Amino acid sequence: xxxxxxxxxxxxxxxxxxxxxxxxxxxxxxxxxxxxxxxxxxxxxxxxxxxxxxxxxxxxxxxxxxxxxxxxxxxxxxxxxxxxxxxxxxxxxxxxxxxxxxxxxxxxxxxxxxxxxxxxxxxxxxxxxxxxxxxxxxxxxxxxxxxxxxxxxxxxxxxxxxxxxxxxxxxxxxxxxxxxxxxxxxxxxxxxxxxxxxxxxxxxxxxxxxxxxxxxxxxxxxxxxxxxxxxxxxxxxxxxxxxxxxxxxxxxxxxxxxxxxxxxxxxxxxxxxxxxxxxxxxxxxxxx
Amino acid sequence: xxxxxxxxxxxxxxxxxxxxxxxxxxxxxxxxxxxxxxxxxxxxxxxxxxxxxxxxxxxxxxxxxxxxxxxxxxxxxxxxxxxxxxxxxxx
Numbered sequence: 133x134x135x136x137x138x139x140x141x142x143x144x145x146x147x148x149x150x151x152x153x154x155x156x157x158x159x160x161x162x163x164x165x166x167x168x169x170x171x172x173x174x175x176x177x178x179x180x181x182x183x184x185x186x187x188x189x190x191x192x193x194x195x196x197x198x199x200x201x202x203x204x205x206x207x208x209x210x211x212x213x214x215x216x217x218x219x220x221x222x223x224x225x226x227x228x229x230x231x232x233x234x235x236x237x238x239x240x241x242x243x244x245x246x247x248x249x250x251x252x253x254x255x256x257x258x259x260x261x262x263x264x265x266x267x268x269x270x271x272x273x274x275x276x277x278x279x280x281x282x283x284x285x286x287x288x289x290x291x292x293x294x295x296x297x298x299x300x301x302x303x304x305x306x307x308x309x310x311x312x313x314x315x316x317x318x319x320x321x322x323x324x325x326x327x328x329x330x331x332x333x334x335x336x337x338x339x340x341x342x343x344x345x346x347x348x349x350x351x352x353x354x355x356x357x358x359x360x361x362x363x364x365x366x367x368x369x370x371x372x373x374x375x376x377x378x379x380x381x382x383x384x385x386x387x388x389x390x391x392x393x394x395x396x397x398x399x400x401x402x403x404x405x406x407x408x409x410x411x412x413x414x415x416x417x418x419x420x
Numbered sequence: 421x422x423x424x425x426x427x428x429x430x431x432x433x434x435x436x437x438x439x440x441x442x443x444x445x446x447x448x449x450x451x452x453x454x455x456x457x458x459x460x461x462x463x464x465x466x467x468x469x470x471x472x473x474x475x476x477x478x479x480x481x482x483x484x485x486x487x488x489x490x491x492x493x494x495x496x497x498x499x500x501x502x503x504x505x506x507x508x509x510x511x
Contacts, residue, residue, distance in 0.1 A: 240453070240465075241446035256424060258465060258489055259447065259454035287423065292499055311494075385454045386500065390490070 201226070203414035207279075207401040209268070212236060212379075214251035214394045215418075220244050223253065223262055236262040242380060250334065250394055250419045252285065255380035257295065257390025262379040268300070268398065277402040279340040280307060281411055283394035283419040286314060286330045294323065295389040297330075298396070299382035300375040306382070307339065309389060320353070324365060328357045334394065334419040336412040342402035354402070358420070359412030361405055394419045424486035428470065431463040431492070433479035440464060444471030456497050463489065 135141055144154035201211070210225040217224035223236045238244070239261050243254040253262065284297060286309060294308040294317060306319040309330045316328040318339060328337065338356040355363040379396060381388040395415065403411070427446075437450045445464045447453050453462045463484075464474060470483060484492065492498060 239448045241448070256427070256465075256486065258429065258486070258493070259452070259463070292493065385452065388454070388493075 203411040204407040207399045209398040212396045235265045238262050252392040252394045254392045255389050257388045261381035264377045267374045267376050277343050279399040279403045281338040281397040283336050285334045285392040287391050292387045296381050296387045297389050300377045301383050326355050326363050328362050338408040340402040356408045359409035426467045427486050429463050429465045429484040429489040431481045432477045434462050436477050441473035
């Protein structure tokens with residue numbers, strides 16, 4: 133629970149917010165001085181104990197960073213967000229979102245930008261990628277549901293027919309960009325070309341798979357761009373259980389994508405249209 | 421968009437991969453390099469001057485720019501045939 137946005141904040145309040153016992157004394161060890169500007173924006177960092185502190189600096193402070201992300205967290209398996217846990221070696225999922233798997237290891241030096249907003253990982257389209265250290269757990273069988281959402285930026289110069297933004301072992305549910313048309317493609321038993329173009333700067337994409345359509349004959353893959361439904365499709369019920377995966381290429385390399393990824397989310401259920409819009413709204417001020 | 425102005429690429433025979441000092445190049449290891457379709461060739465990349473271990477490769481080709489490398493990757497030698505596309509009208 134975040135601290136109040138105005139009024140008095142006691143040492144006990146701050147201790148409690150930081151997960152400590154309520155006492156009348158307060159110690160601020162391990163603080164991050166440079167995070168001053170973030171204190172009122174749900175930052176997990178707090179002031180340096182050598183600096184004078186005003187209570188106002190703690191207004192709205194919330195050590196639970198997930199509360200600071202207003203996107204959909206129900207059913208979230210992992211959110212890789214360039215603003216959290218990203219360095220030149222690896223990219224771990226956002227700390228407090230829940231989920232059971234986490235680290236992507238960078239291979240062959242994709243460019244990591246965490247110096248000026250918006251943060252991202254840039255893949256050069258030659259041989260770099262980020263590979264999973266734990267297999268995906270979402271999608272237990274062909275009747276399971278999943279959603280993949282992205283903030284991405286195509287930097288052009290595509291050289292392969294199906295450049296992988298995300299690749300899975302066995303090519304299940306690979307998400308790729310067409311080299312000639314820049315249309316988003318999904319491999320779901322066959323390559324499906326959507327009418328969504330991956331171009332025009334930063335944009336939010338969501339691919340949501342609702343397996344109930346398999347049995348009742350309705351569309352069960354829905355594609356969204358910037359929070360709006362663009363297309364629906366009836367695809368085979370491929371699943372992604374226990375699959376390794378990679379960003380920027382196939383997990384073993386090849387069909388490398390040239391572009392930037394700011395955020396990547398995996399859900400084990402199909403998001404609704406309003407939930408996709410929530411995800412877009414949560415970060416459109418940052419990546420678009 | 422101009423990208424990777426200082427980045428250079430060199431193609432060589434996979435048989436020489438053991439001669440590359442991976443602390444000098446941008447690839448992670450011999451296991452993560454990209455191979456040609458027939459798995460006989462690979463390439464490494466670096467920013468700036470050619471590293472010593474790359475200079476010593478006897479099968480290396482000409483130093484390439486990022487644009488030249490990307491052009492090379494469009495050829496059959498570097499692209500495995502993928503499954504055909506299914507047009508939207510056949511969904």
